[in-house]
Amino acid sequence: MTDNLAPDAQRATLIGATAVLMWGMLGLLTTLTGKVPPFQLVAMSFSVATVMIALKWLARGERPVTFLRQPLGAWALGVSGLFGYHFFYFLALRNAPPVHANLINYLWPVLIVLFSALLPGHRLRWWHLAGALAGLAGTVALVTDGGGTGDAGFVAVKTEAAFGYAMAVAAALAWSTYSVTNRRFGHVPTDTVGGFCAVTAILAAGCHLAFETTVWPADIGEWLAVLGLGLLPVGAAFFTWDYGTKHGDIQVLGALAYAAPLISTILLIVFGQGEATPAVALGCALIVGGAVLASKEMFRRKRPKSA
Secondary structure, eight states, X not given: OGGGSOHHHHHHXXXXXXXXXXXXXXXXXXHTTTTOOHHHHHHHHHHHHHHHHHXXXXXXXXXXXXXXXXXXXXXXXXXXXXXXXXXXXXXXXXHSXXXXXXXXXXXXXXXXXXXXXXXXXXXXXXXXXXXXXXXXXXXXXXXXXXXXXXXXXXXXXXXXXXXXXXXXXXXXXXXXXXXXXXXXXXXXXXXXXXXXXXXXXXXXXXXXXXXXXXXOOSSHHHHHHHHHHHHIIIIIHHHHHHHHHHHSOHHHHXXXXXXXXXXXHHHHHHTTSSOOOHHHXXXXXXXXXXXXXXXXXXXXXXXXXXX
16 A cells, blocks of 8 residues: 555655564563563663664754653653553563463554554444454463363463463553554654653663662673664664654554564574464464454555546
8 A cells, every 4th residue: 555655655654664673573682681670671771772862863963852842742652652562561571471472462553453443534344343353362362372172271371471461462552552642743753752762761760679679681692682672672663663653654554563473473483482382373373364354455555536
């Protein structure tokens, strides 16, 4: 459908799509950070992102106040989206099998489709609902680990893992809400995301000091994983996604986002952080298949109206 977009919108959509590639690395990098507590990890990675944008402002001689003087609503949405999503996501990965938590979290593309359909000028159709139900079925397949009939499947849901699954669902809701609502603030420059990153880092640091015991990365590999988080999936990806959702086609971006769970799951399995079980394959197929079904209108070329 990008063929029907104006050149500027096409460019914005492609820029936003680069975030999907970077988010494919999020699950793996998070698991490689060792035993760093969730709040501390959020604070560290967002601090890296803040330093990155600050260096950009310094190199170009730009005034930070130009980007930071924005409406309160924009700040509330940005901070709640960034801090809320990553807080829930990191907790999910710490309290549930990484592959399962990661796939449940990636229900957010389906939710973007559903939420976008409720916006003015859009209608909720049967395939939207069918796609959402397929995603739910995939989530059940993951949570029950492919259990058999009766209560056997639910026995596989351990108490500690159930909390992680709930956090993954919360992360999906937080990010889909942020992505759709962000359209309302198209006048806010993308560099303002740097301010959201800074506030998120401060909030996470405060929560860490209040509720956690500091655990620093144990070796250079874990330090590099934290740096990688701050530079890519927790850094540059937010800026490109912000630009894409504000100026590109958000529904096309939602459709392209379905590649992220595939990339992430493959990376987790390849690097030994997850196991390729039939339940994982079934859950992945249902979630991704449901997402594609829910967005089937996005892949149709618009026919020119007759005179």
